[in-house]
Amino acid sequence: MKRLILVAFMLISGFAFAQTEGYKVGDVVKDFSLKNVNNKMVALADYKDAKGYIVVFTCNTCPVAKAYQERISALNATYAAKGYPVVAINPNDAGAVPDESFQKMQALASEKKFNFPYLLDPDHVVTKQFGATRTPHVFVLNKTDKGNVVEYIGAIDNDPEEANSTKVEYVKNAVNELSIGKKPAIASTKAVGCGIKWKKG
Amino acid sequence: MTNNDKTIPTKFRYSFMRVFFIICLSLITYCATAQVTLLKLDELDKRMANGKDTTYVINFWATWCSPCVAELPNFEKLRLANLKKPVKVILVSLDFKSKLQKEVIPFVLNNKINAEVFLLNEPDQQAYIERIDKKWSGAIPATLFVNKKARRFYEKEFTETELKNTLLNLK
Incomplete structure (x- = not known):
């Protein structure tokens, strides 16, 4: 019996490890081409003048992601002009949660006047490449000769409910540091978010 | 004398009942909100x-x-x-x-x-x-x-x- 439990635990921990695979800080990102809410395909390489990217995994339904919608728009408003545009990707499967459908993404993007692409990731291909585990989950990339290098992974800030008096804006700080040629002082953070709604079966 | 003996306990009974009623009420509201x-x-x-x-x-x-x-x-x-x-x-x-x-x-x-x-x-x-x-x-x-x-x-x-x-x- 004990051995059985041990095997079960090993399987579980193996599974947990598999779940945390994906890009680490320092990894070079493989480009992708995903459909935007305007039906056009978007790839990182399309942004010829970009110095980097703020890739945000976010969605239609998660209360935490919703709480961050305006902050994501604000990030793009501030940093797209400085060469660090926001590229948002919905990692969720509409089969698992109907409100995550492409039509609902289009509706949300027009209702909230998203000033950044909001991309569909069918079959979670890009989500798995990045190793995104929740919404919102941010990857800040720096464009280099080697390719787009991951420089920050984690939360937008430490204040989801806008009630933290000691607010630290991780993504802003990371991009500001990159823009002056520095490495982000805080390269990864943890956060509570909604788990990804994976395709069933 | 006998009259007084009867009225005092009745008064008490009323106030007891009132207090009991108030305690019950507050308990109910406490349970409903203090989950x-x-x-x-x-x-x-x-x-x-x-x-x-x-x-x-x-x-x-x-x-x-x-x-x-x-x-x-x-x-x-x-x-x-x-x-x-x-x-x-x-x-x-x-x-x-x-x-x-x-x-x-x-x-x-x-x-x-x-x-x-x-x-x-x-x-x-x-x-x-x-x-x-x-x-x-x-x-x-x-x-x-x-x-x-x-x-x-x-x-x-x-x-x-x-x-x-x-x-x-x-x-």
Whole structure:
């Protein structure tokens, strides 16, 4: 019996490890081409003048992601002009949660006047490449000769409910540091978010 | 004299009844609203420190987290199976504080959750995630088993059997 439990635990921990695979800080990102809410395909390489990217995994339904919608728009408003545009990707499967459908993404993007692409990731291909585990989950990339290098992974800030008096804006700080040629002082953070709604079966 | 003897107890009886009625009313309202209270990590730590031989099974969940909601009945079963043992099941919601009245309390009432439910009252999630467990990414559901001798943290969903076995094997 004990051995059985041990095997079960090993399987579980193996599974947990598999779940945390994906890009680490320092990894070079493989480009992708995903459909935007305007039906056009978007790839990182399309942004010829970009110095980097703020890739945000976010969605239609998660209360935490919703709480961050305006902050994501604000990030793009501030940093797209400085060469660090926001590229948002919905990692969720509409089969698992109907409100995550492409039509609902289009509706949300027009209702909230998203000033950044909001991309569909069918079959979670890009989500798995990045190793995104929740919404919102941010990857800040720096464009280099080697390719787009991951420089920050984690939360937008430490204040989801806008009630933290000691607010630290991780993504802003990371991009500001990159823009002056520095490495982000805080390269990864943890956060509570909604788990990804994976395709069933 | 006889008249007075009769009237005084009646008066008392009335005021007693009134007091009793008021206590009942306030108890009912207390039960309906006090299902979920705010909790600081310091308070949780203090309680565990004073817990003597109690094993605490602390589940971190949220009303918006579907796998969390799905496993809540397993925690209720664990609680019922261990009523006579020094085991305490505590459900700590990570919902927004602003959702306490509108979403968390109605959810607890509608789903007839009888375990103790709290809403975590910590503004800095970076700090509290690390404090609960260094390995925790912040993903929920997550469950902490803790007593005087052991502390085990799991970032995963639990079946009824897994919960039972994890509790039994806690050393």
